[in-house]
Amino acid sequence: MDFILLVISSSTLLLDPLNLTYVVMGFVIGTIFAAIPGLTATLAMALLLPVTYTLSVETALMASASIYMAGMCGGSITAVTINIPGAPSSMMTALDGYPMQQKGKGALALGHAALGSMFGGALGALLLIAVAPFVAEVSLLVKTTGKFSLLAFAIVVVVIAQRGRIPQAGLAACIGLMLATIGLDAMEPITRFTYGYSNLTAGIDLMPVIIGTFAIAEVLIQASSTNDIAAATAAAEKVRIRRRDFLPPLSEIRKIGFVCYLKSSLIGYFVGTLPGAGGSMGSFLAYTEAVRTSSEPETFGKGNPKGIAASESANNAVCGGAMVPMLTFGIPGDPITAIMLGVLVINGIQPGPQLMSDQAGLIAPMLATLLFSAVVLIPLTLYLIGPYFIRIVSVRKDVLYAVITILAVVGSYVSTYSTFQMFMALGMGVLAFHLRRNGFPVITMLLGYILGPNLEEFLRRSLALSNGDPTTFLTNPDSLFFVLLTLVFIYFLVIKKPGKKLAAVPPN
Amino acid sequence: MLVKRPPLFLYVTLAVSVGYFISAIGLGAPVSESGLTPSFFPILVGGAAIVFSSILILQKIRTEPKEPGASGPRNFTHLWVVLAIFIYIIAFKPAGYFISSGIFVFVLVVLFSSFEKLLQKAVISVAIVVIAYVMFQQLFGVRLPTLWG
Structure with missing residues (x-):
C-alpha cells in the first residue's frame, strides 16, 4: 500500500515542466520511431541512453517509460494504414486494421488500436504497481543458489523461446556471456581476456554494447537492405485521415466487450513477465484467444475491430509485465527493459529485491509515467497529431540514418570522453549486424552479457558455500523451484513443442 | 552433389569460440581446493559456444542448397x-x-x-x-x- 501511495504522490513530478517535456518528447519520438518501418522504439531508447548521463535518474526513467509505451502502440499506425507493421508487436493489428483501412475505416481502426493500447497499457501499469512490491518481497527469500538457478532459468527460457532457431539463440547467449567475462574477475584480482590492453581491464561498458547492438547495427541493416521503400512512401502519401474519424462508436466498443480487453491485457501482462517473450508473442496469443472465443471467427482477418483491440491491449500490457522481473530480479524481459536496466546501472543503481525497498522513490515516478502515458498520452497524441503521423513514413531516409548514426557514434563518446568507447560501439554494431543478418536473436546476446557477471558470481559462491557440492542446487528449496520451472518450460517449449500457429509468430 | 557452404560468419564464430576456449584453459585449472577458479565459467561458456557453432555449421551443410541465382541483389x-x-x-x-x-x-x-x-x-x-x-x-x-x- 505504501508503494501505491508513493506512486500516486510521485505523479506530481509530471507537473514539473522539464520532466513533462522529456516525457512528452519521449512519447512523440517513441511513436515516430515505432511508426517508421525499420526503426524501433528500442533504437530510440538506445539513442536516449547517452543523454541519461546529464539527466536525473527519475527524469531518465520517466522518459524511458513513455518511449516504451509509445513504441508498443506506434507500430499500429503503419500496420493499419499501409499494412506494414512499424513494430513486430503490431503484426496482428495489421490483420484486421488494414482491411478496415481498405473499407475506408482506417481512422476508426487506429481509434480502436489506441483504445486497446490505452486499456492494456493502463491495466499493465496498474498490475505492475500492485504486484511489484510483493514480488520484490518474495524475491528477498531467494538466496545465492536460488539466484543462480533463477538467472540460469532466464537465459534458458530466452533461448528456447526463440522458436526454430535455438542453436542460434544458444550461440548468441554464449557470445554475450563471453563479452561479460572480459576484464577483472569479480572474485579474484585476475584480469581475463584483456590481452594486456588496459582499456579492457574494467570490462566492456554497457553503453557501447547497447548503442552498437541497437543503433549502429540498425543503420548497417538499413544500408545493406535492398528493399524498395518507395512503394510504402507512395502508399502513405495517398492516405488521408480526418481527426473526427478516430473516435470509435460506443456500440462497437460494447460489441468488442470489456472481457476481451481484460483478457487480452492479462495475457499480455503475463507473457511480458517471461524473459524474451515480448509484445509480438503477447499480441499473437491474445488475438488467437479472441478468435477462439468469438461467435463469428470467420470475420477475423477481414476487418473485425475485436482483433485490433485484442492485439493492441495485449502488446501494451506487456510493458507492465516486462518490468516485473527487471525491477525485482534485474532480469530484463525484452530489449527495451534491458536498456532501462542500463539506465539504472549507469546511474549506479543495482536492480533487484533491495531496489523496491531502498530506492522505491526512484522507481515510483517511472511507474506513474507508464500509467500517464497509457491513459493520457496515447489518446491525446493520436487525436492531436494522428492525421499527420502517416506522413512520417515519407521522411527522407538519407537524412534520418545520418542523424541516427551521428547521434549513436557521438553518444557513445559521452560516457568516458574516449574514442575507445566509439570503437567498441562500432565493433558491437558490426557484430550485432552479422548476428541479425544470419538469423541470430540479439536479445539473447544482450541478456547473456547483462546476466553473465551475476550468473558466474552466484555459481561460484553457491559452490563455495556447499564445499563444491553441486546437489546444492537441488537441495535448496528456492533453487529447486527454479530448476523445476526451467524443466517445465523446456518440456512445453522444446519437448512437447507449441502448436504450429505459435511457431509461426515472428520473434521480436 | 551440391553441398551448401555455411556462411563465413559461422566459421568465424567457431574460430573465436575455440580461441576463447584455449585462452580460458590458459587461465589455469578450473577447480582448486578453494572452489571454482576464474577459468571455470569461461571454459564452460567457450565449450558451449563451440558446440553451438558446430551444430549450426553441420545444420547448414546438411540443408538443401538454394537454386543458383535465388538470392536477391547484393548491396555493399x-x-x-x-x-x-x-x-x-x-x-x-x-x-x-x-x-x-x-x-x-x-x-x-x-x-x-x-x-x-x-x-x-x-x-x-x-x-x-x-x-x-x-x-x-x-x-x-x-x-x-x-x-x-
Missing part, C-alpha cells in the same frame, strides 16, 4: 558505412567535432541516397551537425573536441 553500402564510421572515429579528436562530423554526415547522406544535389545535401549536413552540437554541448553539457583549444 554497409561496408562503406562501417569504413566511414571508422575513419570518423579516428579523425574525431584530431580534426575536432565540426570538421570531422560535417564530412562524416555528408558522406552518410550521399551513401544513403545518390551522388546528386550535392549542395543541398551539404547544407543539410551542416544543419545536422550544428543541431547535434547544440543538443550535446549546449543542452546536455557534453564537451565535444574542437580543432583549436
Whole structure:
C-alpha cells in the first residue's frame, strides 16, 4: 500500500515542466520511431541512453517509460494504414486494421488500436504497481543458489523461446556471456581476456554494447537492405485521415466487450513477465484467444475491430509485465527493459529485491509515467497529431540514418570522453549486424552479457558455500523451484513443442 | 552433389569460440581446493559456444542448397558505412567535432541516397551537425573536441 501511495504522490513530478517535456518528447519520438518501418522504439531508447548521463535518474526513467509505451502502440499506425507493421508487436493489428483501412475505416481502426493500447497499457501499469512490491518481497527469500538457478532459468527460457532457431539463440547467449567475462574477475584480482590492453581491464561498458547492438547495427541493416521503400512512401502519401474519424462508436466498443480487453491485457501482462517473450508473442496469443472465443471467427482477418483491440491491449500490457522481473530480479524481459536496466546501472543503481525497498522513490515516478502515458498520452497524441503521423513514413531516409548514426557514434563518446568507447560501439554494431543478418536473436546476446557477471558470481559462491557440492542446487528449496520451472518450460517449449500457429509468430 | 557452404560468419564464430576456449584453459585449472577458479565459467561458456557453432555449421551443410541465382541483389553500402564510421572515429579528436562530423554526415547522406544535389545535401549536413552540437554541448553539457583549444 505504501508503494501505491508513493506512486500516486510521485505523479506530481509530471507537473514539473522539464520532466513533462522529456516525457512528452519521449512519447512523440517513441511513436515516430515505432511508426517508421525499420526503426524501433528500442533504437530510440538506445539513442536516449547517452543523454541519461546529464539527466536525473527519475527524469531518465520517466522518459524511458513513455518511449516504451509509445513504441508498443506506434507500430499500429503503419500496420493499419499501409499494412506494414512499424513494430513486430503490431503484426496482428495489421490483420484486421488494414482491411478496415481498405473499407475506408482506417481512422476508426487506429481509434480502436489506441483504445486497446490505452486499456492494456493502463491495466499493465496498474498490475505492475500492485504486484511489484510483493514480488520484490518474495524475491528477498531467494538466496545465492536460488539466484543462480533463477538467472540460469532466464537465459534458458530466452533461448528456447526463440522458436526454430535455438542453436542460434544458444550461440548468441554464449557470445554475450563471453563479452561479460572480459576484464577483472569479480572474485579474484585476475584480469581475463584483456590481452594486456588496459582499456579492457574494467570490462566492456554497457553503453557501447547497447548503442552498437541497437543503433549502429540498425543503420548497417538499413544500408545493406535492398528493399524498395518507395512503394510504402507512395502508399502513405495517398492516405488521408480526418481527426473526427478516430473516435470509435460506443456500440462497437460494447460489441468488442470489456472481457476481451481484460483478457487480452492479462495475457499480455503475463507473457511480458517471461524473459524474451515480448509484445509480438503477447499480441499473437491474445488475438488467437479472441478468435477462439468469438461467435463469428470467420470475420477475423477481414476487418473485425475485436482483433485490433485484442492485439493492441495485449502488446501494451506487456510493458507492465516486462518490468516485473527487471525491477525485482534485474532480469530484463525484452530489449527495451534491458536498456532501462542500463539506465539504472549507469546511474549506479543495482536492480533487484533491495531496489523496491531502498530506492522505491526512484522507481515510483517511472511507474506513474507508464500509467500517464497509457491513459493520457496515447489518446491525446493520436487525436492531436494522428492525421499527420502517416506522413512520417515519407521522411527522407538519407537524412534520418545520418542523424541516427551521428547521434549513436557521438553518444557513445559521452560516457568516458574516449574514442575507445566509439570503437567498441562500432565493433558491437558490426557484430550485432552479422548476428541479425544470419538469423541470430540479439536479445539473447544482450541478456547473456547483462546476466553473465551475476550468473558466474552466484555459481561460484553457491559452490563455495556447499564445499563444491553441486546437489546444492537441488537441495535448496528456492533453487529447486527454479530448476523445476526451467524443466517445465523446456518440456512445453522444446519437448512437447507449441502448436504450429505459435511457431509461426515472428520473434521480436 | 551440391553441398551448401555455411556462411563465413559461422566459421568465424567457431574460430573465436575455440580461441576463447584455449585462452580460458590458459587461465589455469578450473577447480582448486578453494572452489571454482576464474577459468571455470569461461571454459564452460567457450565449450558451449563451440558446440553451438558446430551444430549450426553441420545444420547448414546438411540443408538443401538454394537454386543458383535465388538470392536477391547484393548491396555493399554497409561496408562503406562501417569504413566511414571508422575513419570518423579516428579523425574525431584530431580534426575536432565540426570538421570531422560535417564530412562524416555528408558522406552518410550521399551513401544513403545518390551522388546528386550535392549542395543541398551539404547544407543539410551542416544543419545536422550544428543541431547535434547544440543538443550535446549546449543542452546536455557534453564537451565535444574542437580543432583549436
